[in-house]
Amino acid sequence: MSSALLTADDVSFRYAGTPVLHEVSVRAEAGSMLAVTGPNGSGKSTLLHLLAGVEQPFSGRVHRAPAVRIALLPQRTSDMDALPLTVTECVRIGRFTGHRRLTRHDHTSVRKIMERLEIAHLGRRRLRELSGGQRQRTLIAQTFVQDADVYLLDEPTAALDASTRRHVHDLLGEKVRAGASIVIASHDAEESALADRSLAL
Numbered sequence: 001m002s003s004a005l006l007t008a009d010d011v012s013f014r015y016a017g018t019p020v021l022h023e024v025s026v027r028a029e030a031g032s033m034l035a036v037t038g039p040n041g042s043g044k045s046t047l048l049h050l051l052a053g054v055e056q057p058f059s060g061r062v063h064r065a066p067a068v069r070i071a072l073l074p075q076r077t078s079d080m081d082a083l084p085l086t087v088t089e090c091v092r093i094g095r096f097t098g099h100r101r102l103t104r105h106d107h108t109s110v111r112k113i114m115e116r117l118e119i120a121h122l123g124r125r126r127l128r129e130l131s132g133g134q135r136q137r138t139l140i141a142q143t144f145v146q147d148a149d150v151y152l153l154d155e156p157t158a159a160l161d162a163s164t165r166r167h168v169h170d171l172l173g174e175k176v177r178a179g180a181s182i183v184i185a186s187h188d189a190e191e192s193a194l195a196d197r198s199l200a201l
Ligand SMILES: Nc1ncnc2c1ncn2[C@@H]1O[C@H](COP(=O)(O)OP(=O)(O)OP(=O)(O)O)[C@@H](O)[C@H]1O
Pocket: 015, 016, 020, 038, 039, 040, 041, 042, 043, 044, 045, 046, 047, 075
């Protein structure tokens, strides 16, 4: 069995007493992609929040391998728009780890991912001045520029056109081949089919 970087074992969760997840188990393995599917309100985002440590399970447990690096692309990101950030600044945030200055390598990584996602020309624009798809590409770039072991992606391509969606799927494949683990919440059957395994909520 390949190595689990992040697991949820029989996790249950409630919001103010309303049950959302009941004894759900997940394994995020190195070099593998897991799709989390289910209708609106079935708890996909909640499960990703539990895996990321943003929320704590009501029962069951989440286990992270030692020093595992987790990148989360949340679904609701409108709060970011209130910040006076440019697109480049937003992507750069993905390279900040601890108290250190960004290196030339960091800046190169930022430039390359912005080119891949076709937002290089938007670098000086403020987030609030972007279209929905441009903002989503910026947040995907901020997520993928991170050197993470596990990428938790909440409906990353929902707002994207077909061509950008393909770019993102190519990036997912590259991350998996490089040994990362991807957990992706998706409504899209074609996207879910890219995964090695799926979990229906
Ligand atoms: N902060 C919150 N407070 C109370 N209830 C919440 C909160 N966030 C989500 N819920 C409820 O929890 C349930 C699961 O929501 P969640 O966002 O995890 O579902 P989802 O599968 O990601 O849905 P979608 O496909 O619509 O994105 C829903 O019934 C939702 O109304």
